[in-house]
Amino acid sequence: MSTTPAPDNDVRAYVSAHRDGFLGELAEWIRIPSVSADPERAGDVRRSAEWLAAKLRETGFPVAEVWETAGLPAVFAEWRAAEPDAPTVLVYGHHDVQPAARADGWRTEPFEATPSDDGARLYGRGAADDKGQVFFHTLGLKAHLHATGRSAPAVHLKLLIEGEEESGSPNFPALLHERADRLAADTVIVSDTGMWAADTPTVCTGMRGLIDGQIDLYGPDQDIHSGSFGGAVPNPATEAARLAAALHDADGRVAIPGFYDGVVALTDRERELFAELPFDEESWLRTAHSHGAGGEAGYSTLERIWARPTAEVNGIGGGYQGPGGKTIIPSAAQLKLSFRLVAGQDPEKVQQAVRDWVAARIPHGIRHELDFFGATRPCLTPLDDPALQALVRAMSKAFDGAKIRFTREGGSGPAADLQDVLGAPVLFLGISVPSDGWHAPNEKVETDLLMKGAEAAAHLWGELAAGTRTAGGEEVQQ
Amino acid sequence: MSTTPAPDNDVRAYVSAHRDGFLGELAEWIRIPSVSADPERAGDVRRSAEWLAAKLRETGFPVAEVWETAGLPAVFAEWRAAEPDAPTVLVYGHHDVQPAARADGWRTEPFEATPSDDGARLYGRGAADDKGQVFFHTLGLKAHLHATGRSAPAVHLKLLIEGEEESGSPNFPALLHERADRLAADTVIVSDTGMWAADTPTVCTGMRGLIDGQIDLYGPDQDIHSGSFGGAVPNPATEAARLAAALHDADGRVAIPGFYDGVVALTDRERELFAELPFDEESWLRTAHSHGAGGEAGYSTLERIWARPTAEVNGIGGGYQGPGGKTIIPSAAQLKLSFRLVAGQDPEKVQQAVRDWVAARIPHGIRHELDFFGATRPCLTPLDDPALQALVRAMSKAFDGAKIRFTREGGSGPAADLQDVLGAPVLFLGISVPSDGWHAPNEKVETDLLMKGAEAAAHLWGELAAGTRTAGGEEVQQ
Structure with a gap:
């Protein structure tokens, strides 16, 4: 100026x-x-x-x-x-x-x-x-x-x-x-x-935009004995974990088909401008109370948090969570997920992509319900x-x-x-x-x-x- | 006679x-x-x-x-x-x-x-x-x-x-x-x-024998905001889910290296004798309060519960599990696992195999503890x-x-x-x-x-x- x-x-x-x-x-x-x-x-x-x-x-x-x-x-x-x-x-x-x-x-x-x-x-x-x-x-x-x-x-x-x-x-x-x-x-x-x-x-x-929701998975009608039945019936806690684990591919990209449809890519100019910012990863990690950075391959930390859509597990629960062990196959499990969205993504379309993806992955013997809490563009x-x-x-x-x-x-x-x-x-x-x-x-x-x-x-x-x-x-x- | x-x-x-x-x-x-x-x-x-x-x-x-x-x-x-x-x-x-x-x-x-x-x-x-x-x-x-x-x-x-x-x-x-x-x-x-x-x-x-234990996973020192940090730091709930999901391969076999070492295989005669039992799957599923049978490929339900070793998630927990949503990356997650063992498996060796397998899978930025509750041969x-x-x-x-x-x-x-x-x-x-x-x-x-x-x-x-x-x-x- x-x-x-x-x-x-x-x-x-x-x-x-x-x-x-x-x-x-x-x-x-x-x-x-x-x-x-x-x-x-x-x-x-x-x-x-x-x-x-x-x-x-x-x-x-x-x-x-x-x-x-x-x-x-x-x-x-x-x-x-x-x-x-x-x-x-x-x-x-x-x-x-x-x-x-x-x-x-x-x-x-x-x-x-x-x-x-x-x-x-x-x-x-x-x-x-x-x-x-x-x-x-x-x-x-x-x-x-x-x-x-x-x-x-x-x-x-x-x-x-x-x-x-x-x-x-x-x-x-x-x-x-x-x-x-x-x-x-x-x-x-x-x-x-x-x-x-x-x-x-x-x-x-x-x-970023946001959709978040909850998947409930139901297996046996009650907790059952992992010795008498273990290895022979589907386990809803395992299925919840499989869903959570399948959210990302080996490159840290969200693996839900259609998830990236319409995503407005970072321009070279935007990436250059982000890269010019005096970013100190150690200092950022302290702010994040975290002990390691990681995420989608091919993007910097700033690009990951500002300009890339994500899937995160906000909560997971199922079966016995008290002290010590309990050898059960749980009757139910729950997964709370949130997805940050970036420009070009339509929350309703992403919700539908998640619904389709979940439904296709639930095995025989497990019933599921999926509810979204809300959507922010x-x-x-x-x-x-x-x-x-x-x-x-x-x-x-x-x-x-x-x-x-x-x-x-x-x-x-x-x-x-x-x-x-x-x-x-x-x-x-x-x-x-x-x-x-x-x-x-x-x-x-x-x-x-x-x-x-x-x-x-x-x-x-x-x-x-x-x-x-x-x-x-x-x-x-x- | x-x-x-x-x-x-x-x-x-x-x-x-x-x-x-x-x-x-x-x-x-x-x-x-x-x-x-x-x-x-x-x-x-x-x-x-x-x-x-x-x-x-x-x-x-x-x-x-x-x-x-x-x-x-x-x-x-x-x-x-x-x-x-x-x-x-x-x-x-x-x-x-x-x-x-x-x-x-x-x-x-x-x-x-x-x-x-x-x-x-x-x-x-x-x-x-x-x-x-x-x-x-x-x-x-x-x-x-x-x-x-x-x-x-x-x-x-x-x-x-x-x-x-x-x-x-x-x-x-x-x-x-x-x-x-x-x-x-x-x-x-x-x-x-x-x-x-x-x-x-x-x-x-x-x-069957049994080992059961608990894996605690620690990520951020406190729950952190999934918007401000999501996509750029490891999530212990996701890592717990990834461990649980990785327990089995696509054939339902336990995927931990060394897990099957020494397993005494079913003999043809034993399999014939099991197969002669008047097994009714519908009736068995009612006993199991379950809605589908499934497990290790190549084995019948009776073989799966009687003669094959298993890995089961008895409990999983991490992050927010209350009503509605909370857009956090949780600071910690927990996985309770039990493994049924069959003749030929050494509980202590299987424990070590689990320890090695878990340690090799924990990413940078996540700390873990693994404790076994006990071992039954x-x-x-x-x-x-x-x-x-x-x-x-x-x-x-x-x-x-x-x-x-x-x-x-x-x-x-x-x-x-x-x-x-x-x-x-x-x-x-x-x-x-x-x-x-x-x-x-x-x-x-x-x-x-x-x-x-x-x-x-x-x-x-x-x-x-x-x-x-x-x-x-x-x-x-x-």
């Missing part, structure tokens, strides 16, 4: 000037223990929603509503651009948090917001996931208005901040369907992910997508012209629901770093990065408004 | 004349609820031992002692032949029983002894397993003395009736070792098995064994000259301990039939078969005394 133009300095100056006030308000929000998993905290989740709606109104949103669901409430806000033909952008985040207790190993009160001595970090549950990353949009929006002299954002801006993300978003798809008209957008910005590292700013371009934005390029420009401005690299998310989330129900591409604007400790004790956020997030958001609305006109002729930012 | 000689009629007449008295005393014994698995019944198990010792003294045994163990007591009795060079025979059985409660589905009180209306059956816990089959030896011995005019048996007769068989005989090997001198015998007669059917008298010629008596031929002659006399066929036991039991510690061949004299319902509600014994058991025992001592001299020149009884 070349020199930073003047308005950007206005953004930086505005954000800096309002840093302390912003952090003070974020601390106030963190003190509301909006733990969606704990029924006793339902009142706090509601208080969190109301607090946020009030702050959004204070920020200037003409519309800021608490939306009821069958579970815990979400917050919706809308501020339309002055230009009727401006693009519509929906920001997604969540205001609920993971459970946290001092006894889990927190060095500070999790529902206080405690700055480090040098002020570089703010500790507290939700500091990064996701209150900090939702709240920087308020500062970013004010900086955008200030720096551009606008009285309304350059895009029709909508926010949808859900209250059950940490509980698996059980009511989120229904909410999207019910409110699809009001949520309609050209682009979705998800602010619930992170970057590679503080000195390696990145933009996430996709998430994968999402992926191509590197040359104009909205993605706008996001990259905004990030680069916030990070002083740094090269913005690309990551993906191995997990699966509501992003795909947004993409599917709203029919809009999903982009990810997040500034959290791996050391922030999501879901763990001593969650924190880097306060400098929160400011970068606010700056990126401040730049983004103008870039997006301009992006649809200009992106076609620009070079792809790496 | 030719016509039955006169002394046999004396045996039959004696047994018939004492039938009612015998059944009355057996009923008394059944009323003692000697459930070894129930600590609250320990006093009853002791009472059962004392009752039996008293009855054996009444029968004429000069020695009848209650033997203490680290657990529940056994009974030992000895009655020496007049001829010093007579062979020594040790009868094995057990006086403890399985638990039983009316609520389990019993139509009569399990610890009463209730005859059927026609007197053909006696219902009660232990009627067949094993009180009835131990107790017929008292009637048989008296008939033997009466019919031969002897004042002592034709063999040096010893009885060892254990009190913990239904609890896995935890203290039996120690007892055998401690008392090996007093238990020394040329032949062991186990009366704790059965026959093919009431109209198909059979003699069991062997039992297989036992098998060749069809031309002189003592076996003596038993066959005794059975044939009891069953009116019927052809005696051969079976084996698929299970594993203390017979092998007797064989190993005492260094004596083990024969099986049992008259129970599959419908007797061992370990099940409404256990019963066929009273006519109890009398046949007593008759066979009465004939056996003379046959065994004569057998060592004459068996070499006799034709194999089929």
Whole structure:
């Protein structure tokens, strides 16, 4: 990037000037223990929603509503651009948090917001996931208005901040369907992910999809004696194991016929960009609490977790699992499987492929049932997508012209629901770093990065408004 | 067989004349609820031992002692032949029983002894397993003395009736070792098995051995997220499944190198004899509570359960087994395996083969532990064994000259301990039939078969005394 133009300095100056006030308000929000998993905290989740709606109104949103669901409430806000033909952008985040207790190993009160001595970090549950990353949009929006002299954002801006993300978003798809008209957008910005590292700013371009389910296998009508009958009747625990073992071939590829149908392959450019990231396998293994890396042949660890579909055994059980031995052939066994999907895979088609594969492998004398719990579609934005390029420009401005690299998310989330129900591409604007400790004790956020997030958001609305006109002729930012 | 000689009629007449008295005393014994698995019944198990010792003294045994163990007591009795060079025979059985409660589905009180209306059956816990089959030896011995005019048996007769068989005989090997001198015998007669059917008298010629153990597999130090890490680290549940699935090849043979080393193959004659048994697969499957037969290619169901070694998964567990899904890679998994062994296999060598095989299959990043719970040797008596031929002659006399066929036991039991510690061949004299319902509600014994058991025992001592001299020149009884 070349020199930073003047308005950007206005953004930086505005954000800096309002840093302390912003952090003070974020601390106030963190003190509301909006733990969606704990029924006793339902009142706090509601208080969190109301607090946020009030702050959004204070920020200037003409519309800021608490939306009821069958579970815990979400917050919706809308501020339309002055230009009727401006693009519509929906920001997604969540205001609920993971459970946290001092006894889990927190060095500070999790529902206080405690700055480090040098002020570089703010500790507290939700500091990064996701209150900090939702709240920087308020500062970013004010900086955008200030720096551009606008009285309304350059895009029709909508926010949808859900209250059950940490509980698996059980009511989120229904909410999207019910409110699809009001949520309609050209682009979705998800602010619930992170970057590679503080000195390696990145933009996430996709998430894997997911189907998971359970196979129950039934053999003898009751546990039978392995001496009297062993060797002469099929054993459902053995059959469950055979299914699990047959999931992969010798190269670590999923061996279910049709599984890879439609998979969007990594481009050479994407592989090059992944390979440029400063990946340290030893350090990654520590993060994974694991003692060896391994998987599909021909792919790097990052490619395996970000861009390749997988089959995993989440649970297996059958027969005697107590202490010592019991010489039985069990009457039943169970296998819980999950499949991460990548762009191009259709969850329903993969489910059918799994059904067919299982059915063909069950021997005479074993009955089986197969149930899927759910399906989340994968999402992926191509590197040359104009909205993605706008996001990259905004990030680069916030990070002083740094090269913005690309990551993906191995997990699966509501992003795909947004993409599917709203029919809009999903982009990810997040500034959290791996050391922030999501879901763990001593969650924190880097306060400098929160400011970068606010700056990126401040730049983004103008870039997006301009992006649809200009992106076609620009070079792809790496 | 030719016509039955006169002394046999004396045996039959004696047994018939004492039938009612015998059944009355057996009923008394059944009323003692000697459930070894129930600590609250320990006093009853002791009472059962004392009752039996008293009855054996009444029968004429000069020695009848209650033997203490680290657990529940056994009974030992000895009655020496007049001829010093007579062979020594040790009868094995057990006086403890399985638990039983009316609520389990019993139509009569399990610890009463209730005859059927026609007197053909006696219902009660232990009627067949094993009180009835131990107790017929008292009637048989008296008939033997009466019919031969002897004042002592034709063999040096010893009885060892254990009190913990239904609890896995935890203290039996120690007892055998401690008392090996007093238990020394040329032949062991186990009366704790059965026959093919009431109209198909059979003699069991062997039992399978057993090793069983547990493999623990450890992957990540804690459950990890299948999205963030799935596809890039080894999964211990998958590895447990791969081990279980690799136990057998496509022909159902155990695929562990060295597993079949030394296996004594079925002879053509044995296979012919097995094939002659009136085996009905549908009926057998009902007994097995199973819905399909299958196993090692090239063998019949009877061959598979009686004469071929096996590997079975008794239990498998790892990861999430609750309701619904949980998208994790589990930190650990467990596999419980048992291997039935046949004559010629050395349990310790098979254990080593399993250890080597497992160690070679565990991938980088997975740690494993393998523990064996125990080892029971297989036992098998060749069809031309002189003592076996003596038993066959005794059975044939009891069953009116019927052809005696051969079976084996698929299970594993203390017979092998007797064989190993005492260094004596083990024969099986049992008259129970599959419908007797061992370990099940409404256990019963066929009273006519109890009398046949007593008759066979009465004939056996003379046959065994004569057998060592004459068996070499006799034709194999089929």
